[in-house]
Amino acid sequence: xxxxxxxxxxxxxxxxxxxxxxxxxxxxxxxxxxxxxxxxxxxxxxxxxxxxxxxxxxxxxxxxxxxxxxxxxxxxxxxxxxxxxxxxxxxxxxxxxxxxxxxxxxxxxxxxxxxxxxxxxxxxxxxxxxxxxxxxxxxxxxxxxxxxxxxxxxxxxxxxxxxxxxxxxxxxxxxxxxxxxxxxxxxxxxxxxxxxxxxxxxxxxxxxxxxxxxxxxxxxxxxxxxxxxxxxxxxxxxxxxxxxxxxxxxxxxxxxxxxxxxxxxxxxxxxxxxxxxxxxxxxxxx
Amino acid sequence: xxxxxxxxxxxxxxxxxxxxxxxxxxxxxxxxxxxxxxxxxxxxxxxxxxxxxxxxxxxxxxxxxxxxxxxxxxxxxxxxxxxxxxxxxxxxxxxxxxxxxxxxxxx
Numbered sequence: 001x002x003x004x005x006x007x008x009x010x011x012x013x014x015x016x017x018x019x020x021x022x023x024x025x026x027x028x029x030x031x032x033x034x035x036x037x038x039x040x041x042x043x044x045x046x047x048x049x050x051x052x053x054x055x056x057x058x059x060x061x062x063x064x065x066x067x068x069x070x071x072x073x074x075x076x077x078x079x080x081x082x083x084x085x086x087x088x089x090x091x092x093x094x095x096x097x098x099x100x101x102x103x104x105x106x107x108x109x110x111x112x113x114x115x116x117x118x119x120x121x122x123x124x125x126x127x128x129x130x131x132x133x134x135x136x137x138x139x140x141x142x143x144x145x146x147x148x149x150x151x152x153x154x155x156x157x158x159x160x161x162x163x164x165x166x167x168x169x170x171x172x173x174x175x176x177x178x179x180x181x182x183x184x185x186x187x188x189x190x191x192x193x194x195x196x197x198x199x200x201x202x203x204x205x206x207x208x209x210x211x212x213x214x215x216x217x218x219x220x221x222x223x224x225x226x227x228x229x230x231x232x233x234x235x236x237x238x239x240x241x242x243x244x245x246x247x248x249x250x251x252x253x254x255x256x257x258x259x260x261x262x263x264x265x266x267x268x269x270x271x272x273x274x275x276x277x278x279x280x281x282x283x284x285x286x
Numbered sequence: 287x288x289x290x291x292x293x294x295x296x297x298x299x300x301x302x303x304x305x306x307x308x309x310x311x312x313x314x315x316x317x318x319x320x321x322x323x324x325x326x327x328x329x330x331x332x333x334x335x336x337x338x339x340x341x342x343x344x345x346x347x348x349x350x351x352x353x354x355x356x357x358x359x360x361x362x363x364x365x366x367x368x369x370x371x372x373x374x375x376x377x378x379x380x381x382x383x384x385x386x387x388x389x390x391x392x393x
Contacts, residue, residue: 061327099309109311170368233366234383247370248379260378267386275314279327282307 006182012154013188019196020092022047026085027197040081041073044088053091053284054084062280086139093142094284097149104160106152106241109285113238115142116281120273121228128266129256131220140205140225143198145240147189147206148173155181166242173242174210186210211249223252231267237274291335297322303337317393347392359387 025043029035044051051072058065058075069075076084099108122141126134152159158181165176177184190207201218208216209225216222226249232238233245287302297320305314305328313331314324320338328336347355363380370376 059330061323061330109309113311230379231383234363234379235386236362243366244369245366245376247373248375253375260375260382263379264382264385267382271390275318275324276327278307278311278313279331282309282311282313282331285309285311 009155009181009183010191013150013191014195016150016154016192016195020047020050020088022050023085023088023092024197026088030081030085035081037073037076037081040076040084041071044072044076044084050088050091054087056283056286057087057091057280060279060283062276062283082133083135086135089139090142090280090284093146096146097153099285101152103152103156104163106159106163107239108149110239111145111148111241112281112285114232114240115145115238116277117232117235117237117274118142118144118225118228120277121231121270122224124266124270124273125224125228125256126221129220129224131224136199136201137221137224140202140221141228143189143193143202144206144209144225144229145185145189146192147185147187148241150188150192151177151181151185163241170244171242172244172246173240174246176242184210210246219251219255223249223255226252227256227258231263235267235274287337287339289335289337292325292329292333295320295325295328295336295338297325299338301336302339305333305336307331315393352388352392355391356388359384359391363387 022043026040029040029043044054054072054075055069057063058069058079063079065078069078079087094112097108101108119138119141123134123138126137131137148159151162162173162176162180165171165180166173169176174184174186186207186209190203193203193206201221204216204218205222205225208222209229229240230245230248233240299320301314301316301318301320304312304316307313313333314328318324320328363384367376367380
């Protein structure tokens with residue numbers, strides 16, 4: 001891998017598909033304190049495919065409103081603006097790669113199962129650690145590996161080589177990416193997150209979920225996603241494409257100030273939540 | 287084991303077969319006891335009928351089953367954790383995962 005190749009690849013990332021314009025419009029609207037539910041509903045309704053998925057999702061067992069929400073305005077009032085924004089974000093990223101794409105044995109449904117599991121565990125841990133925005137932790141968990149899909153989409157052949165290296169050498173995808181591509185999925189995910197103008201805290205969680213960094217704003221969120229990724233792998237929920245587990249980062253462990261007994265109790269508690277996640281995931285992967 | 291219509295499901299019944307969604311993803315595993323919430327969930331997912339265990343059929347896993355499950359779980363985790371076994375917290379986490387997986391798979 002020479003510098004020229006790497007530059008070329010980073011430039012190519014600029015051609016990545018943008019997320020739905022609805023999302024950008026929602027983000028802009030949510031910055032305005034005077035925005036009403038009907039203003040937001042109008043924007044969402046302008047995209048038929050997104051609005052029908054949003055309705056299906058809010059009516060799924062995941063949000064516990066089974067079958068009771070018949071229109072978007074109603075959904076916004078019940079769930080609140082920021083949850084709806086996260087629902088739209090989830091719906092948009094699930095369309096990022098077709099679920100039947102041929103990627104040398106990489107299963108996209110397993111990938112999303114892993115991501116959804118990580119999202120749920122991040123959210124529950126954020127709640128129990130008293131973080132003020134557990135929904136943000138959910139989205140951070142859901143998107144933490146989005147860089148892998150970007151690699152699969154933009155550099156398909158390299159991605160297949162990465163998977164082969166991962167299996168042959170029994171290493172993390174991260175290490176194989178470094179060897180084959182010279183750039184890793186957290187780095188690419190971070191670039192993508194910036195291009196999509198996602199909040200800085202999300203970009204950090206995506207960029208640093210494998211290692212803590214000194215100059216980040218929300219060390220706690222990054223640490224939660226890092227631990228949740230390890231737990232999701234250990235509980236064998238879905239698959240991110242590799243079969244080994246990353247080592248726990250000492251700094252993340254110290255930041256969270258947890259002990260093994262607490263983790264074991266919380267894992268037992270989330271059994272039901274994980275079953276619920278299946279409904280979230282199955283609506284989105286239809 | 288018998289196949290029954292979703293409308294005849296009662297809380298407390300136990301799934302006798304895995305339930306899969308449209309994209310062949312696992313929605314609920316066999317052995318899961320059904321709560322009213324889970325029944326509603328299945329109904330919302332468009333499941334029409336499924337297999338449940340007849341009340342006298344539900345067996346506790348035998349000692350032999352548990353030994354087999356334990357062996358499978360241990361082998362899986364040993365391979366996954368091979369390169370991080372020097373880290374004490376990872377070692378403890380591995381035990382937590384093993385207990386959880388053995389319990390879940392024995393249900």
